[in-house]
Amino acid sequence: MSSSPYRLPLGLPRIERDERGGALAGVAAGIARSLGVDATLVRLTFALLAFAGGAGVAAYAGAWLALPTEESSEPSQRRRVLGLVLLVVAGALALRGLGLSDTLIWPALLCGAGIVLTRRPPYGVLGLILVALGVGIFLLTNGGDGERSIVQPSAVAIALLLVLGPWAWRLAVERDAERTARIRSEERAEMAARIHDSVLQTLALVQRESRDPRRVAALARRQERELRRWLYPDARAEGASLASALDAAAAEVEELHGVPVELVRTGDLPLDERVESLVLASREAMANAAEHSGADEVSVFAEVRDDEIAVYVRDRGSGFDPDATTPDSHGIGDSIRGRMARAGGTASLASSADGTEVELRLRRPS
């Protein structure tokens, strides 16, 4: 239907007469619906045009003949041709109403009819002849008249615009649609790749390890973490920072030991050697809690304060007597205390039957 002359090249829906919704023959109502405006506006336009030598009446009659109704099929060829002729006459009357002289209007009409015909394959040659005729008449009648000669180039330009305008418009619309489609398909491809690499892999692993609930839970947690990072990218977690390093450490421990690590953090700052030591000590504390405490979850809270950074690693496990253990048995010795001391910070540990908490503090680098 894209070649239908009733279809405007603006992406508007087909214009149909709206017999039920209309006042007379439903022409105004149909046009209004297609354009998305109020029918009264269209009726008013017809009425105003009627003052231009009856152009509105001719246009209305033409549209009534040429437009299809919603229910019936296309109007007959004869009705359509007659309707088009009436519309053309209406156009001519309207142009006369604007004050254009006959010597301009009739050639323009011939050109217009010719242009329409060139777009309909069997009448293409006839159309070209009409265009030539129109231009010829125009040149003959206006030739030699110095005042009018200004009109000639603009008339030719308008004719060109009429021919090329719709074509250029359609080209732009198509290119736009194509670009949108391409972007969408690229997005879909990226999404598919992401899901394939992450969710589908995890689901496969879950099926294989379905007999080990801890492992399944750890896989699910890791997947959740990854998806979340993708869905809600945290502005602060980009690049090498305390927050992103702690995230990574918590994920590693969780994966290695199969115990969920619940990490809460506020504030962030860039990584340097000392902050990195703090992260490594925190990681060690998390690993200890996950491995030895028997708790089913490790809570980590990291806070960047005005003057220092504090990290708390807490479990609700069995607890132990810090004095009774050998310095290395829980990794408290060198990997936590020693590391923190070398970085200029402190590590302390409190343990009871309710669980264990390691507290790490580091003065902020100035």
Added chain:
Amino acid sequence: MSRRRVVLVDDHHLFRSGVRTELGDAVEIVGEAGSIAEAVPLIRELDPDVVLLDVHLPDGGGHAVIAQVAPERPGVRFLALSVSDAAEDVIDVIRAGARGYVTKTISGAELVDAIERTADGDAVFSPRLAGFVLDAFRSGEAAADPELDTLTAREREVLQLIARGYRYKEIAARLHLSVKTVESHVSAVLRKLQLSSRHELTRWAAERRLI
């Protein structure tokens, strides 16, 4: 004590039936809804003690449910329940009037406890929410309204302990306070969060590219 009447609002059917199973007989689930459109008339009709409210619903944020129901049913209390990590969504629900926020990984017993506390009008802060709130009230800039825009040292201390994974009872013991006092500190923080127009909430949101 009579069982609490609870309405469950979550668009995931599987999750709802999971919560139902986990809660067992501890509370009475009187209704379930999967969207804002379903939830609003249901809550108005049932007038439950507590609504467990998902932060994300298919037709919008959970805060819309609170905004539409709360004026007519001031007795209904809301507890946000979500997997969402997006701080702005959580803060939205809290500012709309939810009494707290817990993550979906919470255990059944803890959830029952959280429902009881919500029904009693207490604030329920998970470690994650405590982290969000500490972030929102970061010190450093002058406050426009010192009463609402800053946390007291004690409130900060309580929030830090919640973020570290301590329960109210443990916090009370640690700070030599009664549990009731700890609860009132947390409620005060909740009130500040809901009433403060602190520009730092804005700054904090801007840092996260939320606005």
